[in-house]
Amino acid sequence: MRVLDVRGEICPVPLVKCVNEIKKMKAGEVLKVISDHPPAKKSIPMEMDAQGHSYTIEENGAEFTITITVKGK
Secondary structure (H helix, E strand, C coil): CEEEECCCCCHHHHHHHHHHHHCHHHHHHEEEECCCCCHHHHHHHHHHHHCCCEEEEEEEECCCEEEEEEECC
């Protein structure tokens, strides 16, 4: 599992870093994105839906974690 900590970053940085990291990954690998920027809670899942990756969102106060499983390419 890879971890991408983008706390303190504002849009579009969390989304761009997430997409770039996924490009380096293989099908079935998991990426955990940790953020505290509320718009990323919408932009990252929207992009993951568009790319067909599955994900879950776990909230922890002001921070949240999006755990993404990369689909087959």
